[in-house]
Amino acid sequence: AQKVTQAQTEISVVEKEDVTLDCVYETRDTTYYLFWYKQPPSGELVFLIRRNSFDEQNEISGRYSWNFQKSTSSFNFTITASQVVDSAVYFCALSEARGLTGGGNKLTFGTGTQLKVEL
Amino acid sequence: NAGVTQTPKFQVLKTGQSMTLQCAQDMNHEYMSWYRQDPGMGLRLIHYSVGAGITDQGEVPNGYNVSRSTTEDFPLRLLSAAPSQTSVYFCASRRTGGVNEQFFGPGTRLTVL
Numbered sequence: 001a002q003k004v005t006q007a008q009t010e011i012s013v014v015e016k017e018d019v020t021l022d023c024v025y026e027t028r029d030t031t032y033y034l035f036w037y038k039q040p041p042s043g044e045l046v047f048l049i050r051r052n053s054f055d056e057q058n059e060i061s062g063r064y065s066w067n068f069q070k071s072t073s074s075f076n077f078t079i080t081a082s083q084v085v086d087s088a089v090y091f092c093a094l095s096e097a098r099g100l101t102g103g104g105n106k107l108t109f110g111t112g113t114q115l116k117v118e119l
Numbered sequence: 120n121a122g123v124t125q126t127p128k129f130q131v132l133k134t135g136q137s138m139t140l141q142c143a144q145d146m147n148h149e150y151m152s153w154y155r156q157d158p159g160m161g162l163r164l165i166h167y168s169v170g171a172g173i174t175d176q177g178e179v180p181n182g183y184n185v186s187r188s189t190t191e192d193f194p195l196r197l198l199s200a201a202p203s204q205t206s207v208y209f210c211a212s213r214r215t216g217g218v219n220e221q222f223f224g225p226g227t228r229l230t231v232l
Contacts, residue, residue, distance in 0.1 A: 004161075009159075035220060037223075043207070043225065043226050044223065044225050044226070045162075045209065045211075045223035047220040047221070047222070050219070050220050091161060091162065106152075106164055106167065106177065107152075107162075107164070107221060108164075109154075109161040109162040109163070110161055111159055111160060111161040112161050
């Protein structure tokens with residue numbers, strides 16, 4: 001069975017601080033995918049990134065960066081120079097790549113990290 | 120494209136009542152799914168469908184039924200609502216041909232009294 005752990009329930013930072021959201025996953029598969037989603041106060045879920053298990057290259061997108069380390073089963077998310085608009089709940093998720101006949105690549109979510117960025 | 124749409128946005132039911140949460144997508148996605156979100160528990164998969172006429176259970180299917188008669192629509196039925204089904208429900212879809220990101224609807228906030 002697959003599992004995603006986001007141990008940080010809530011993080012508060014002051015604007016312009018850097019913040020890292022932790023994500024640790026468990027899976028028996030060698031091929032899998034990791035995702036991050038953002039849920040702002042308005043409630044919708046916004047896709048941020050997808051990473052497959054064969055690609056350990058870190059990724060940077062503007063103020064966002066992701067550090068994928070298979071050795072520690074972690075996929076951490078860093079926001080540089082945080083802004084008030086970054087305040088949201090962030091979810092890490094895992095999908096095993098079993099194809100449609102193998103369960104449809106179900107997505108398992110962590111419990112989320114509430115990020116509060118204050119002025 | 121409207122993406123994934125859900126109706127209603129809010130609903131209050133009494134215990135024992137039945138209702139259907141509607142979900143539609145206009146992206147021709149084969150894969151659709153329903154999740155519920157509860158405080159401190161993240162999102163949990165209720166049911167999913169890999170194409171018209173094909174559905175299967177997720178992590179928490181009890182008390183819910185689904186059907187998929189068309190590619191576009193994937194309604195979720197509560198046959199006899201219980202207070203434990205008070206939650207926010209999200210419908211999602213994605214294209215097949217790999218593991219692609221899911222697109223989520225805006226959610227339905229359901230309260231069962």
